[in-house]
Amino acid sequence: MTRILEVSKLNKSFGGVTVAREIDFTLETGAMHCLIGPNGAGKSSFFRLLLGEHAPDSGTITFCGEDITTLRSFQRIRRGISVKFQVPGIFKALSVRQNLEVAFQHHLHGASLGDTVRRVLEFTNLTGAVTTPAGELSHGQQQWLEIGMAVGVEPKLLLLDEPTAGMSPDETRKTGDMLHDLNGRGITILAVEHDMAFVQQIAHSVTVLHMGAIFAEGSIAEMTAHPGVQEIYLGAADD
């Protein structure tokens, strides 16, 4: 398998707070991988470093063999990284259809744009809400809309920051099915998630972050059995 993402010796601090400490991380093409860790572990900051929203103090990020460490966010997206934020990053005043059209129109036009919008509407179960202002959708539907927007840009790697936050159990299960479907279509998935049941539903492997550094990596069974991981979730590792 080829590596889609390689992160080497990544460091980032804000004043006295270190959010990334010597992070070495690799992701194989086609993987479904989860990042877990307690609040403040640096998971979202790691995503923001991958997306170019923060510039690292040192270290490199390589995507599909290209060093993207100094690229701006939109340039990383154009190379095949896409993201779904923790708080749904949708255009609330625009209709569902307009949200999707804005998402896809820089690489699709005319009939192919309409076709893709229709397919994504079906995929995200939003066909019946096509003219609804996105701000009026339920929380779960807003999460799905953003997943639809994120996959419509034809990513190779999809970053998901707590994709099931605030969802009902049924919505969470549907979201897991959706991600398996996307992974089956060739999209590599890296998700930050707290819900361990959901992690077990979707992930092949897990990385545990703690205080900005990688604490442990392995299969879900290994991580749930790892005494250190249990301790940091209970706060004992700081003692």
Place this chain on the structure above:
Amino acid sequence: MSSLNSPDTTARPPARRGPRKWLARLEGPQTMGHGPAFWAAAVLVILAAAAYPQFANDFTVGNVAYFMVWTFMAMGLGVVWGYGGALSFGQTAFFGLAGYGYGVVSINIGSAFGLTWLALVLAVALGGAFALLIGYFMFYGRIKGVFIGIVTLSVTLVLETFMAQTAGPQWRIGDARLNGFNGMSGMPPLTVPWPGGDILLYSGTALYYVLLAMVVLVYLGLRMLLNAPFGNVLVAIRENPERTEMLGYDIRFYQMLAFGLGGALAGLSGALYTAWGQYITPSSMGLTAAALPIVWVAVGGRRDITATLLGSLLVIAGFQSLTIYGSQYALVVMGGLLVFTVLVTPDGLVATAMDRIGRLSRKMRR
């Protein structure tokens, strides 16, 4: 690998191309008003406007032409602020710069052979280019929110201060004296070459028709642009800039282009104003002048170009009527109108009225 983006095999109407595609964009998600009823009403309004000079005296027609001069700046601010979400407090910088630009060029090249139109085009280009430059430094410097208002207000006040100190004879460009606080005068009005003598467009019916045609063209052009992908991205940036960038758009570039367009339209107003009155002063870039376009656009409705146009015309006409009774009184009313709009109809009086009418007509059709 199957993909969400794979081609659809079901039969679909062919995509529109070329001019038809642009005409289709006269209607769309970013502009209010669609369907035969809207366009029939629009045609009626234009016909009524075209017939208006037949029923009014030259002085009144000239006044309405003067109102139309300002609508380009208002529509430009609507694009920058209402659609793009960047509140510019300094559209008057581009208005004034283009106004002086028209004066300098037209005084130096004269008005023969319709060269005043060249002066107009160059002045608009100057306003647009300066806006692109300011926009480049603002948006590529990641200035956002209220700081855009502060920077743009500073730019217009600096220009006003600079032009006010250009009284000495050394402040001239060719034959054109800048003339400090007293302002520049003596530039020719717009002219149309005509056998037996040029037609001068400085007041009355001829200027009225030229301006009416320009307002209609700019309005329709903006409708098409705002319903095109450019307009969709602009609105997306207003709604959620981070998400828009994370969809692969260089939002700085779009914001700069919109700001440049707004500057060019403000420049068009400035050049036409100078050609209309053959006079431009630094106070056209002052604080009061800078605040007024914000009132017009906010009161009309900044998020829809039709509301911006109609609202601006109404507010400017009202303001002019009030100034007959004293300018300070008129400014107080403008301030009150702005406060009322912000508190009661934050989307703008005209936009809210248009929205209500639209809902009512849909309800009646059902």
